[in-house]
Amino acid sequence: MTETAFTSKAALKRLKKRRGTEWRFRMWGRAAVLFALAALAWLMISIVGTGYTAFQQNFMTMDFELSESILAPDGTRDPEKLRGANYRRVVQNTMYSQFPEVTKRKDKQALFALVSASGATNQIRQMVYKNPNLVGKTVTITVPASDQIDQLLKGYIKRDTDESRRKVSNQQIAWADTLKERGVIKKKFNKILFMNPDSRDPELAGIASAVVGSIMILVVAFVLAFPIGVGSAIYLDEFAPKNKFTDFIEININNLAAVPSIVFGLLGLAVFLNFMGMPRSIPLVGGMVLALRVFPTITIATRSALQGVSPSIVDGALSLGASHTQAVFQQKLPLAGPGILTGSIIGMAQALGETAPLLMIGMVAFVTEVPNSVTEPATALPVQIFLWSDSAERAWAERTSAAIIVLLVVLITMNGFAIWLRNRLEQRR
Amino acid sequence: MTMKTLILGAASAALLVACGGGDTAAVKEKAAETVKDAAKVAQTATGGDIRVVGSSTVYPFSTKVAQEFKNKTGFNVVVESTGSGGGHKLFCSGADQSTPDITNSSRRQKKSEFDNCVKNGVQGVVEVKIGFDGIVLANAVDSPVMNMSLKDVYMAFAKEVPTSDTDCTLRANPYTSWSEINPALPDFKIEAYGPPPTSGTRDAFVEIAMEGGAKKVDCLAALRKEDKKAFANIAHTLREDGKWIDAGENDNALVQTLVNTPTAVGVFGYSFLDQNADKIKGANIDGTAPEFENIAAGDYPVARSLYFYIKKDHVGQTPGLQEFALEFTSDAAAGPGGYLEEIGLVPLPDAERAAVRTAVENLSTYSQ
Numbered sequence: 001m002t003e004t005a006f007t008s009k010a011a012l013k014r015l016k017k018r019r020g021t022e023w024r025f026r027m028w029g030r031a032a033v034l035f036a037l038a039a040l041a042w043l044m045i046s047i048v049g050t051g052y053t054a055f056q057q058n059f060m061t062m063d064f065e066l067s068e069s070i071l072a073p074d075g076t077r078d079p080e081k082l083r084g085a086n087y088r089r090v091v092q093n094t095m096y097s098q099f100p101e102v103t104k105r106k107d108k109q110a111l112f113a114l115v116s117a118s119g120a121t122n123q124i125r126q127m128v129y130k131n132p133n134l135v136g137k138t139v140t141i142t143v144p145a146s147d148q149i150d151q152l153l154k155g156y157i158k159r160d161t162d163e164s165r166r167k168v169s170n171q172q173i174a175w176a177d178t179l180k181e182r183g184v185i186k187k188k189f190n191k192i193l194f195m196n197p198d199s200r201d202p203e204l205a206g207i208a209s210a211v212v213g214s215i216m217i218l219v220v221a222f223v224l225a226f227p228i229g230v231g232s233a234i235y236l237d238e239f240a241p242k243n244k245f246t247d248f249i250e251i252n253i254n255n256l257a258a259v260p261s262i263v264f265g266l267l268g269l270a271v272f273l274n275f276m277g278m279p280r281s282i283p284l285v286g287g288m289v290l291a292l293r294v295f296p297t298i299t300i301a302t303r304s305a306l307q308g309v310s311p312s313i314v315d316g317a318l319s320l321g322a323s324h325t326q327a328v329f330q331q332k333l334p335l336a337g338p339g340i341l342t343g344s345i346i347g348m349a350q351a352l353g354e355t356a357p358l359l360m361i362g363m364v365a366f367v368t369e370v371p372n373s374v375t376e377p378a379t380a381l382p383v384q385i386f387l388w389s390d391s392a393e394r395a396w397a398e399r400t401s402a403a404i405i406v407l408l409v410v411l412i413t414m415n416g417f418a419i420w421l422r423n424r425l426e427q428r429r
Numbered sequence: 430m431t432m433k434t435l436i437l438g439a440a441s442a443a444l445l446v447a448c449g450g451g452d453t454a455a456v457k458e459k460a461a462e463t464v465k466d467a468a469k470v471a472q473t474a475t476g477g478d479i480r481v482v483g484s485s486t487v488y489p490f491s492t493k494v495a496q497e498f499k500n501k502t503g504f505n506v507v508v509e510s511t512g513s514g515g516g517h518k519l520f521c522s523g524a525d526q527s528t529p530d531i532t533n534s535s536r537r538q539k540k541s542e543f544d545n546c547v548k549n550g551v552q553g554v555v556e557v558k559i560g561f562d563g564i565v566l567a568n569a570v571d572s573p574v575m576n577m578s579l580k581d582v583y584m585a586f587a588k589e590v591p592t593s594d595t596d597c598t599l600r601a602n603p604y605t606s607w608s609e610i611n612p613a614l615p616d617f618k619i620e621a622y623g624p625p626p627t628s629g630t631r632d633a634f635v636e637i638a639m640e641g642g643a644k645k646v647d648c649l650a651a652l653r654k655e656d657k658k659a660f661a662n663i664a665h666t667l668r669e670d671g672k673w674i675d676a677g678e679n680d681n682a683l684v685q686t687l688v689n690t691p692t693a694v695g696v697f698g699y700s701f702l703d704q705n706a707d708k709i710k711g712a713n714i715d716g717t718a719p720e721f722e723n724i725a726a727g728d729y730p731v732a733r734s735l736y737f738y739i740k741k742d743h744v745g746q747t748p749g750l751q752e753f754a755l756e757f758t759s760d761a762a763a764g765p766g767g768y769l770e771e772i773g774l775v776p777l778p779d780a781e782r783a784a785v786r787t788a789v790e791n792l793s794t795y796s797q
Binding site for chain 1: 478480482485488489491492493495496497499500501502503505506507508509510511527570679680681700701703704705706707768772773
């Protein structure tokens, strides 16, 4: 028997050592992945844990008597005049009629505080504005309960806290429980969160205007950044002469991708608003600023995708007599396509999460309307989250988390779509 | 093949729009036209939006009025939270329609800001006081109530303090616990979380509480008469040895910090104390508790006035501007029992409110 390389003592020792190194590396890798997963899980659990309750809200279904003596003492049916009528009194009367035994002024105030004053009055106001003939009739509609009652029934305002320290009195708790028993207060899916624009009252606040604003910003940013990013990458990679100057440009584009985003906001403020005189708070400017933020990412992704295509394909095309342009656009670019699209989608997902640059161009704003065009004032989803998180009322906490959940779902969808697209396009090749 | 068409298609379509995007005026015009066609009704009803900028402290009140006003009249109001200083800067940057109509402020407009307005051609500014806001020092609800004087506040947070009441030789702040300053205070180490220097709340805290406390030290009061600047420098500089911590602008996070650190105190606006009375409680200052009635009566020493400023030229150009200001100053909004009181604004006394109302009705400009 002759000793082979792997039976000598020294060789076995080396083998063991090498295997040990590999094992340790695997364990480190696993630990790293586990750590990342744990951090992600912790984030998701804490956000979903506080946010999921916001997808449901307590509503009150009651009869509202739209008596003429209150709304139109002069008998008018002019919608513009009816708009300014005293709807608060209508809602107050409805609330008082729930508990006729309440007579003292202070108690009546406390009772009125059970319903969303702003929500109920405005809902009736808009109904009458659209259909003035409702005056004199009684309507049964569903209006949101006040944020305090909603928080109480969801258990965020603790009943065992000393009465002087909570925003809801014992009497109000008793009323709310009675109304719940009578079936007046019911918990329903919170459509308001998705359909309404921003509001100062948590029970009426929604993300509709912010979502539309975000979509507009993304569309503008994509339309600007995609051609610029892809175009500059193709030119730099395929056509530009290789010299010190193009190296300098390349370094700068890479640098640009790492510049803090607030800098782009300042640039936008200086160039688009102050120099070009464009209005504040509009998605067009927001999109232009974020295009600057995103295009270096797209350029870098495109260049690495182009460099990943085997040179033999271009060589083949050239040897068959194709021009350089033909070889690049007909052979190389389609093969780099999946990488380019993935890079672009990830770039757009980055843009969706940006807040800082929008701060500088006036998009940290309260906008009461869903914008119709890119030149109307708007805000964006991350900005909305930022503004809500700093509001005093307790009910904002769950709504902030709910908005974060929506943002995360959109981000996961975008990134998932990028991966799906890449896999699909790579298979088709 | 499909890949190529996809990319080329996207790129060329995008390029077409992008080329237009270079000529912004054309895009703006085109977009404006589309808007006009699409929403003619809305356009005729609203004209230009009312633009409000300024203080983040006034922001919740301003947005509440904006919402009510929009519901009642259909006028669109865009409220931006830029901070008081940023608001005055934007407001005074010019008189044309692209500049804001109103700026909110958690302090009075400074002379320099007013001069900037005049320099940039803003013809008349209407000053409107809307109410008061208290600044509270609060700790966790289960910790003992702190009874402190303004002087205690100054002694706890100033970077340098005088050696004694009569000897104004400054020394680095030696105090590490509250009981060293005032034996009646608990033996907690001094640890305060407060707003950062960019915040109007910080300005007000420094100007009212710190300066008020410094004035109680005899020799500093004497110094104030001789050299105002030197006095302000001593009174306004907060300690930098980690006892005072800039906690960022998010007051909800601050409330949570106080709950987790029972010995710490936090500095913030009254409305956060009001909303979180189950978690934190306010310190009594000079024997007065930070309660609604005390702030309204002017008894609570650390209270400030909140303002907004209207550009008079824009009334008539921006439809609904004066009506918005009237809504803001109406009894239903800023009066006792009004909807702004519900969210934490402390109303002005009746006589002062009536005077403010008249100023808005007549658009009386102010000067400094």
